[in-house]
Amino acid sequence: MQRKLLSPEREDLIVRALEAGMRTIAEFSAELGVSEATVRRDLQSLEATGRLRRVHGGAEPMTLDRRLEPLFNEKTSQMAAEKSRIAELALAQINDHDSIFLDGGSTVLALARHLNERRRLTVVTNSLSAAAELLETPHRLILLGGEFRPISRTLVGPLTAHLANELHINKAFMGTIGFSPAEGMSTTDPNEAYTKELIMRRADRVYLLADSSKIGVSSLVKSGTLADVDVLITEARLPQAVLHVLHKRKIEVITP
């Protein structure tokens, strides 16, 4: 049976223990003087509130504020399983010979890694990471030009418009830092936001790829509204309230 609430006392103990370097269930159990089953339930609670991340065998501390864009090479592994599952769902939306856009971000990057399962796509992207992934594939690759933003490894800003306006994109697969039903999408950089909006307005069909850590989060700059999105792909079970809003906006939701 799932518990209602974890006492803040033990919550502190666990978080403190985590910071001290403890990782395994056995360690926590010994430290807190409770059974392993209880530790697991504790970790379950803490994961639900986002204080830590559970893994087989124990737990690891959660990274800083998610509003700060993770440095690129850093935690692409965060939520890797979730991202990969989302990528598979997205892949199912792509047919051979489609002409698609790939946005920046690690979730979309996971999709790029799956594209060898399709034939002769035309892939437009502003992400150098995605491009690197596709260098050796037989797909046609078109890079959006523009100013390079090191932290996200994307090409962004007004210059991207000159090329984007010349292209016709069937399906755009977008990432985001935050997504909330009320505010829409948000990201950390105005130029990045500019390019995202530009692309979404030019694509026939816009897919937003967002793992559960993005839902309900707002970042600095608005980068598109709900009206810009046609389909939301996520691995999370969304709250009823969110689902209701999405349904009213005629946004399709794809989950595993």
Place this chain on the structure above:
Amino acid sequence: MQRKLLSPEREDLIVRALEAGMRTIAEFSAELGVSEATVRRDLQSLEATGRLRRVHGGAEPMTLDRRLEPLFNEKTSQMAAEKSRIAELALAQINDHDSIFLDGGSTVLALARHLNERRRLTVVTNSLSAAAELLETPHRLILLGGEFRPISRTLVGPLTAHLANELHINKAFMGTIGFSPAEGMSTTDPNEAYTKELIMRRADRVYLLADSSKIGVSSLVKSGTLADVDVLITEARLPQAVLHVLHKRKIEVITP
């Protein structure tokens, strides 16, 4: 059976070990204290998240640059000394805060590697290899958008015009496959040629970087005439006849 998720603890260990120079399965197995089969499954997970690249016998770290480089290695190693000589001469033509264009090709790439000796350049390029070289520099980097041409790792074709026409370039550093006083420059691909001509016509001052193996050679497609070039930088002692033509066309020649 493929595993769900790799514990971050071991993930860190492997990545750390990789950075420390380990490469083979046996080494990882010894380091982590797990069987080789498990190491292989670990590497599989890490490759899926893009943290490394698996190779027969082990794994190697993956960076964008490393991935972009290999195709070039063959050509780069040929006449490496000459190209480097030329790059140094070209570097002397660049001042802090200049706004320059870098073309594709290994000679120009050698120049890109020297650019950390200047401050705050604005570098426009259509070469992914050059871009990879500049990813971590403090220079401002602008990529020309366009269709990706795998062999040269450049962005080429009519799409490049949309962005190029918006930019003002002080100095353009161009590579070429062939250069002859009679025919001008030539290259192997029409799209490549198109973009080269486009850039040269928009730059204030055009530098052609050509080692001696290029001089007197003609390739398939004309990519600009002598009139497009302001300066020829080469390491070779040019024949009197060639020098004479260049002088008549008011093309400056820079040699060691």
Place this chain on the structure above:
DNA sequence: AAAATAATTGCAAAATCTTGCAAAATACGT
């Protein structure tokens, strides 16, 4: 072409996790 080395896959053992349940602890109304 054969031998050697490495990778993948199926399988079973070990470790870990989830869940139902009853006992213990806690909260709550009187």
Place this chain on the structure above:
DNA sequence: ACGTATTTTGCAAGATTTTGCAATTATTTT
């Protein structure tokens, strides 16, 4: 205080996941 309702806990059975081994398949070397 007392009894009852609610929540938490530990236990144990059953489900999952991870792991190492070994057989098979693939790749590289000789």
